[in-house]
Amino acid sequence: MIAPPGAGKGTQGVVLAEHFAIPHIATGDLLRDHVARATEVGRAVKSFLDRGELVPDDVVLQMVRQALEPLKGGEGWILDGVPRTMEQARALYAIAVELGMTADVALHLQVEDAELVRRLLARAQQTGRSDDTEDVIRHRLELYYEVTHPILEWYGERGILVSVDANRPPEAVGRQILTALEVLRQVIDRGPDAERKPVDLTGLGAAFGRRTQG
Numbered sequence: 001m002i003a004p005p006g007a008g009k010g011t012q013g014v015v016l017a018e019h020f021a022i023p024h025i026a027t028g029d030l031l032r033d034h035v036a037r038a039t040e041v042g043r044a045v046k047s048f049l050d051r052g053e054l055v056p057d058d059v060v061l062q063m064v065r066q067a068l069e070p071l072k073g074g075e076g077w078i079l080d081g082v083p084r085t086m087e088q089a090r091a092l093y094a095i096a097v098e099l100g101m102t103a104d105v106a107l108h109l110q111v112e113d114a115e116l117v118r119r120l121l122a123r124a125q126q127t128g129r130s131d132d133t134e135d136v137i138r139h140r141l142e143l144y145y146e147v148t149h150p151i152l153e154w155y156g157e158r159g160i161l162v163s164v165d166a167n168r169p170p171e172a173v174g175r176q177i178l179t180a181l182e183v184l185r186q187v188i189d190r191g192p193d194a195e196r197k198p199v200d201l202t203g204l205g206a207a208f209g210r211r212t213q214g
């Protein structure tokens, strides 16, 4: 799931996980849990979260690898909040290829900025998240457009991008997502894995940047 902060990744991630009976792995939740438990990782990342900055790639990628590894050979997974940068997208793709767990779908939730800020400020009143203050919200949004949004192009070129208008109420958005994914599932689940032709995508398109051959 790729979306700006406040677009409803968490809400829809839970709906999706229940519907498909697969785990929902949210890097933001994992990181906040580390901070709450004051683990070594938590102490190292707290100030990044408070300021709305991205935590270093190696921390996130190791966390994601640890979360994905036990799911190898399983029914699937939902990743929420990662990749956040093109570098993370490349690294995550390499990990997923290694584990035989590449993404079938990249789900993008599109929401207008004014609506995002409204939702995040409302959430701040309820949850007291340290990064839901107006300044930090604006910074997180800027970061999203600068480094995260461009990744969508890469998923578009891979042909796995599903973009949903998520300005509407959560139930309407959830219904649209599930309908779209159920239709796609018929294509994706066509045959056993062994019958699917492996595709090497590392040389694909400008979105994959400097690694493109030729």
Ligand code: AMP
Pocket (backbone or CB within 6 Å): 005, 027, 028, 029, 031, 048, 049, 052, 053, 054, 055, 056, 060, 080, 081, 082, 083, 084, 088, 131, 140
């Ligand atoms: P989220 O709950 O997805 O809004 O994430 C909350 C915060 O966790 C972000 O503002 C970042 O500080 C950090 N974070 C979550 N996922 C990542 C990621 N993939 N890369 C770097 N930082 C992340």
